[in-house]
Amino acid sequence: MLLTVTPNPTIDRTLHVPQLTAGLVHRATFVQSGAGGKGLNVARAARTLGCEVLATGPLAGHMGRLMADLAIVEGLPAAWHWLESGETRTCMLITHDSGDATVINEPGEAISNEAWAGFAVHVKRLAGQARAVAFCGSLIPGVEPAALSALARSLVTAKRTVYLDTSAAALTAALAQPTGLCLKVNRVELAGGMLRAVDSFSTAQVIEVGQELLARGAALVVVTLGGEGVLAIAREACWQANAPRVEVVNSAGSGDSFLAGLAVARLQGQDLETALRVAVACGAANATTTMPGRFEREMFEALLRRTEVKCLTLNV
Numbered sequence: 551m552l553l554t555v556t557p558n559p560t561i562d563r564t565l566h567v568p569q570l571t572a573g574l575v576h577r578a579t580f581v582q583s584g585a586g587g588k589g590l591n592v593a594r595a596a597r598t599l600g601c602e603v604l605a606t607g608p609l610a611g612h613m614g615r616l617m618a619d620l621a622i623v624e625g626l627p628a629a630w631h632w633l634e635s636g637e638t639r640t641c642m643l644i645t646h647d648s649g650d651a652t653v654i655n656e657p658g659e660a661i662s663n664e665a666w667a668g669f670a671v672h673v674k675r676l677a678g679q680a681r682a683v684a685f686c687g688s689l690i691p692g693v694e695p696a697a698l699s700a701l702a703r704s705l706v707t708a709k710r711t712v713y714l715d716t717s718a719a720a721l722t723a724a725l726a727q728p729t730g731l732c733l734k735v736n737r738v739e740l741a742g743g744m745l746r747a748v749d750s751f752s753t754a755q756v757i758e759v760g761q762e763l764l765a766r767g768a769a770l771v772v773v774t775l776g777g778e779g780v781l782a783i784a785r786e787a788c789w790q791a792n793a794p795r796v797e798v799v800n801s802a803g804s805g806d807s808f809l810a811g812l813a814v815a816r817l818q819g820q821d822l823e824t825a826l827r828v829a830v831a832c833g834a835a836n837a838t839t840t841m842p843g844r845f846e847r848e849m850f851e852a853l854l855r856r857t858e859v860k861c862l863t864l865n866v
Contacts, residue, residue: 552596552813553680554589555673556607557698557716558658558690560641561617562586564841570646582841585621585628586641588686588715591803591843593626595810595832598847601817604629606676608661608669608690611637631672633665643802645840651800660692670701677705682813684713686806689720699724699731706730711769711816715809729767734809736774756781757788757862770822772812772829774805782826787861791826793834794856803842808833810843827857 566580584590585605593603605626609617610633617638621628639656646652677683683705689698698720706712706729714724715734724731725743737756741748744759753775760771760783771783779792811832815825831854835845 551602551604551680551682552593552810552817553673553676553683554593554596554603554605555683555685556587556589556605556687557685557693558639558688559585559587559590559607559609559614559617560639560656560658561613561620562641562643562842564643564645566645566840568647570644570648570652580645580840583620584624584841585617585626586842588803588806589684590621590626591806592684592686592810592813594843595803595807595836595845596814597626598845598850599811599814599828599832601810601814603627604676604680606630606673608633608665609638610635610659613640614638629672629676631669633661633669636661643800643842645800650798651802653802655688658688658690661690662692663694663697666690666693666697670697673701674705677710680710682711682713682817684715684809684813686713686715686809688717695719696723696727699727703727703730706769711813713809713813715805725763727766728763730769732770732772733763733768734772734774734805734812736805737776740773753778753781753790757783760788772826774808780808780826780830782822784822787822789823789826789859789861791830791857791859793830794853796834796838796853798837800840800842801837804833804836806843807836807845823859823861827854827859830859831857 565578567576593605605628636659639658642654644652713732722743741751773781782789808829811829815828835850
């Protein structure tokens with residue numbers, strides 16, 4: 551089973567307008583609400599690939615109860631941790647005919663370190679059932695940045711792989727002490743977390759930083775490079791994959807679908823090169839759909855046949 555942990559859940563409201571122009575009144579032609587957050591998208595994509603999943607996160611208030619109901623209606627298996635106070639956030643995804651989606655993320659209400667400690671106990675209990683755990687998304691405000699990666703590291707065992715896909719201060723803390731973790735980041739996040747200048751952060755430098763993180767104890771470093779594809783940096787080798795061209799409808803959730811593909815393929819016993827192909831095809835398939843994490847299996851399989859991976863020669 552794959553357990554997905556969303557530290558800062560949200561209700562995602564997706565609206566479509568034919569054209570989006572700042573300062574004007576728009577009338578949406580499509581509206582849909584769903585249980586949201588990166589971990590929920592990972593769970594959706596993993597289910598499409600036939601993997602048993604369980605989602606969790608801290609919920610609170612009326613919006614938290616609505617989010618739990620939306621997950622039930624969708625058929626997403628979940629075991630939530632209920633906070634004593636506060637309100638779960640709502641985020642907005644606006645799609646339109648002329649390009650990618652516009653996303654507006656609320657920060658979420660702050661919680662105490664004590665409340666986080668209760669959630670950590672909950673996650674550790676659920677992880678006992680899982681062969682892989684994926685921590686996905688931003689850290690809920692009010693919690694010490696290092697708390698997320700500390701919880702993730704505590705779940706790593708010889709039989710359980712733990713993935714971490716986060717941002718901001720929580721990512722910086724994870725990069726400083728990544729022992730045992732499979733890190734999934736984009737180039738900009740990695741540069742910021744390692745205090746490097748983004749505009750001069752070449753692919754070769756990304757590989758060097760990945761190797762540095764492996765030396766610090768990371769199990770795997772996967773870096774998305776935008777138009778240059780994806781790098782998977784492991785102790786045995788480094789692979790680069792390029793996504794097949796697709797007509798992008800909404801790229802929100804593509805990174806989450808990528809992570810789902812990587813985790814599921816590895817749970818199914820695939821080698822890293824094959825798992826990277828699966829991950830890239832999942833991310834590309836997601837970009838062809840309106841709703842994050844909800845791509846068609848047929849589209850994924852068609853894109854998988856067009857996804858190429860090459861092993862890079864490293865100067866070590």
